[in-house]
Amino acid sequence: MLAAWLLLLPLTTMAQDAPNWFRPDGGWILVGVLAVGALVATGILQGRAGRAIETRPIAGLVAAEDAIGRAVEMGRPVVFVTGTQSITKPGTVAGLSVLRLVAEKCAETGARLIVPCIDTIVTRIATETVEEAYRQAGRHDQFVPDDVFFVSNRQLAYTAAVNGVIEREHPATVFLQGEFSAESLIFGETGSRAGAMMIAGTDKETQLPFFVTTCDHTLIGEELYGAGAAISEDAQLLGSLRGVDLGRAAVLALVALGIVLEIAGVGWLRTVLGG
CATH class of the missing domain: 3.40.50 (Rossmann fold)
Known part of the structure; x- marks a missing residue:
């Protein structure tokens, strides 16, 4: 009996140490990545469609x-x-x-x-x-x-x-x-x-x-x-640049909203995001 337990112990350890494919508490990170990816893809498609994308002078x-x-x-x-x-x-x-x-x-x-x-x-x-x-x-x-x-x-x-x-x-x-x-x-x-x-x-x-x-x-x-x-003046590059900028703006807006809610004593956003 003891010998059998010793043989199965390494397999039990491997099963416990095996990494998970997804982190249960990282769902909002996945949502954020998908959202920014969607914005970038939208910008690229708009550029391909011929929509003029303006950039500020450098x-x-x-x-x-x-x-x-x-x-x-x-x-x-x-x-x-x-x-x-x-x-x-x-x-x-x-x-x-x-x-x-x-x-x-x-x-x-x-x-x-x-x-x-x-x-x-x-x-x-x-x-x-x-x-x-x-x-x-x-x-x-x-x-x-x-x-x-x-x-x-x-x-x-x-x-x-x-x-x-x-x-x-x-x-x-x-x-x-x-x-x-x-x-x-x-x-x-x-x-x-x-x-x-x-x-x-x-x-x-x-x-x-x-x-x-x-x-x-x-x-x-x-x-x-x-x-x-x-x-x-590549439409795809300009479109991806616009999409990334929109993603940044969304993140900043979310941060500003979180600050206002915390000052007001409302912590639901922090709770939803798992903070």
Whole structure:
């Protein structure tokens, strides 16, 4: 009898330790996820249907045109840094969307554009983006392939190389768009010392203070993604952006309602949500 119990004990333990597929007290989390997903899906469908989705002007993008015009007037180049991460990072993809706008403006005005890259795949995409911008502007002969180049996939080596480019070329404008780490402050200080107009953007909240203090304009957090959607004018991206914003508004409204009810001594919302 004892031997049989010892044999069945591991099976009993496994049955007790097996995780549940769903948390009984997490039902409202599921409802919230489904609600936000429905809003995003609705926004995407509206975008596909051709409904105009307006986005608020982003100061950094508005200033980009003036910054490129400044470079033309001064006869100095524009440097665009796509971040220090690979193409697998969403911030890098959003930064390349901003590069598209900058490349188009540089091609239209005849400004020289220099793009040092940390990743070989990013280098290829950046090269095609810039080349296509010059081709569409009818100035393909002015495109210089050597101005879009791979430097190094090592963080500090790349940082040193970009600083060297800024020090040697004395650009009128430096764009820092993408994901950055400890080198953000170094880039900002180097560009400021060179007298360049600095326009930065990142989704890394730990690096935002350095960009805000050293750059003229900064795309903060999801403004970088919003910029990519606004520039590309992709209906699906704009629709998903609208859906996420509506989800945020709903959450804020729910929080405000909860605060008012708690002040009034009515706790039914907290009870319903399991608080």
